Amino acid sequence: MKEELQIRRMEEKDLPAVRDLELKCFSDPWTETMLRDMLESSLDSCFVLLFGEEEQTAGYANVRVLGDEAELMRICVAPEFRGRGWSGPLLEEGMREMTRRGAGSATLEVRAGNVPAIRLYERHGFQKEGLRKKYYRDPVEDAAIYWNRDLAAEDRFY
Numbered sequence: 001m002k003e004e005l006q007i008r009r010m011e012e013k014d015l016p017a018v019r020d021l022e023l024k025c026f027s028d029p030w031t032e033t034m035l036r037d038m039l040e041s042s043l044d045s046c047f048v049l050l051f052g053e054e055e056q057t058a059g060y061a062n063v064r065v066l067g068d069e070a071e072l073m074r075i076c077v078a079p080e081f082r083g084r085g086w087s088g089p090l091l092e093e094g095m096r097e098m099t100r101r102g103a104g105s106a107t108l109e110v111r112a113g114n115v116p117a118i119r120l121y122e123r124h125g126f127q128k129e130g131l132r133k134k135y136y137r138d139p140v141e142d143a144a145i146y147w148n149r150d151l152a153a154e155d156r157f158y
């Protein structure tokens, strides 16, 4: 029997389900064309979180690695699956990938009031280093900039 939760690399067949996650999870959802570009980009690595025997697509993450620096571009869990702690393993897979690809540090942007995301990031060694005032639209909100300057130190996850 399949494990209840699985994480694997995203494939082309996942595009419709990931587009659906974008629509459910973000106020600026990426289009299928943007998602296809992401999937084909050699800079990006994408993972899907699958639930149950039917392998429902419950979440996904996209990390980009540019030399020694990585960026978490996207992470989401579908609303019906939130609050179960599933974002942790998904982020950890993304961080492992950053390390595998040679990044020593990682950054991300997050809405300043996004409490679950901020708790997730802080628990994984990210610290706030800056603020971009009124950066987001729909609704307008500041962006907090987080860095993890020592991915290798996150060996508790690897």
Ligand SMILES: CC(C)(COP(=O)(O)OP(=O)(O)OC[C@H]1O[C@@H](n2cnc3c(N)ncnc32)[C@H](O)[C@@H]1OP(=O)(O)O)[C@@H](O)C(=O)NCCC(=O)NCCS
Binding pocket: 025, 026, 073, 074, 075, 076, 077, 078, 081, 082, 083, 084, 085, 086, 087, 088, 109, 110, 111, 114, 115, 116, 117, 119, 120, 123
């Ligand atoms: C951010 C996101 C991936 C987190 O996933 P989740 O399933 O909601 O959260 P989890 O159950 O994995 O918990 C993550 C942390 O947030 C906390 N948390 C979860 N829901 C919470 C809530 N409603 N209020 C406060 N804290 C909450 C958890 O306690 C946990 O922190 P802890 O480990 O310190 O206890 C998810 O909320 C999401 O997809 N949001 C929309 C997209 C988004 O904002 N992505 C991030 C920006 S790119």
